[in-house]
Amino acid sequence: MTDHLHTIKAAVIGGRHGEIKGLVQQALDAGLDPAAIINDALIAAMDVVGKDFGDGKIFVPEMLVSAVTMKAGLDVVKPCLTGGESQSRGTVIMATVKGDLHDIGKNLVSMMLEGAGFKVMDLGTDLSVDKLIDQVKTIQPDILGLSALLTTTMPEMQNVIGALKAQGLRDKVKVLVGGAPVDRVFAEKIGADGYGANAAEAVELARRLTGAKA
């Protein structure tokens, strides 16, 4: 990896939000490939951050600052992407289900997906089945990402999938689920297309599920 990429990656991991724009600009000026800056530095850094969070080495405040730093870096690179590269990898709707207000994890997933080149429509929290179905019809996303942090709101995910089926929309959109109490077993049981334990996994999954487009 070049020094530039290495420095950018370290800045995101360290949450050095004040420096990131300058570092990314230097890398661009040095002629580095914008796509490499995104994938091998900005996103790669968040993979490390996600893992450190999972291992209990860092906590939410540090993770949020890294995410903000990544976003600031992205803002500098994005305008430099050329035709093919700047095309979205796909559209994602992100939402926390009805009755649930927890959104920190969902917001991180949204930021990471955006960083990875997806067009993300974050609908917020406490989204009813009807509202979600409505939005799926209007936006026609490739992926619907659902977050739930309460055991009491997990069943809402199943309700959403049921409603997608009833409306004949189930094969038009991939459903990703996540949130602390959710696991792979539950995801399979309710017929979701994938489960991600953290934001980095969410990106991998989204890439895989939209494979044709990536």
Added chain:
Amino acid sequence: MKLNAHNLVMSAMFGGRRGPRPAVGNPTSIACHGLMEKAGVFFPEAHLDAQAMAALALAGHEIVGFDTVMPEYSVVQEAAALGAQVDWGDRDKMPDVKGFPNADFSAILMPQDFLEKPSCRVVLDAIGILRRQVGGRVAIIGKVMGPWTLAYHMAGTQNFLLAVGMGESAKVTRMLRQLMPVTIAFINAQFAAGADIVVLADHATRNLVGPHHYKEYLLPIHQEIMAQVGGPIILHVCGNCADRLELFAESGVDAYHFEWQVDAREAVRRLGGRLSLAGNINNAQTLLQGTPEDVFRQTRYAIDAGVHLIGPECAIPLSTPLENLRAIVAAGHEGYR
């Protein structure tokens, strides 16, 4: 133990003697649908009406057999009084804060009539009712949010934690210091209204922040709160806090209310000499989804480990079966081995 007249006298009265069985208590809510039906009182009335609030708390003693009554089921009573926009929910939904008045970290001033705001008054009145009904027979527990939790409500959790991460310590400390008098005033008012014990709930949990954050920002504030309140205080911080138990002991609180994720034996070994331990029965797996036998077994483990006040680890899910709460009481009544 804080060295004040009340605590010294209470300690002298019991002289370190304990009864034949551990106390069964709930520092946080044990309101569930089963209990609401038995008491004939439901959410949201139980958050808003003092009679209803007290009746539901009393049911925890009369119907389930807990040795405590704790009449506060939400975590937003103070935030509502400070001007946060609260949705009081319904039978199936806990109250939530909807709008954050201080997302911009603007100054928070405690209103002169803070204790008279309906969402505070209702708790104080409910404690008074319980005092008249069971004072001296059943331990009355009050509950107050600490400055860290209040900051989540007033500024928004993510927003507040981002400021912490950004190292904006002046901003963070200012907000915590502005909220500290709120916590102190409400704790002292709950003691004055008749509480025997007050829970200080402050969610600096490992799921969100590290021990270094607690030590830097919150420990000094907790120490100052302890200097300005009387009576026994139980600290509640949920999540796996095994990485910061000793810091909690440094705060000066009398007891720590902890989750199943922290092994009871380890907690007693590390803290038992310095403060009392409360709670420990797992909510999500055992109380909500387990059988009464599972609950009984886990409770016995905690008792044998030396946990002093046995009960759920945190506010229980609303669909928790009543039989499972009763199993905690049954295990407690088996006494010490």
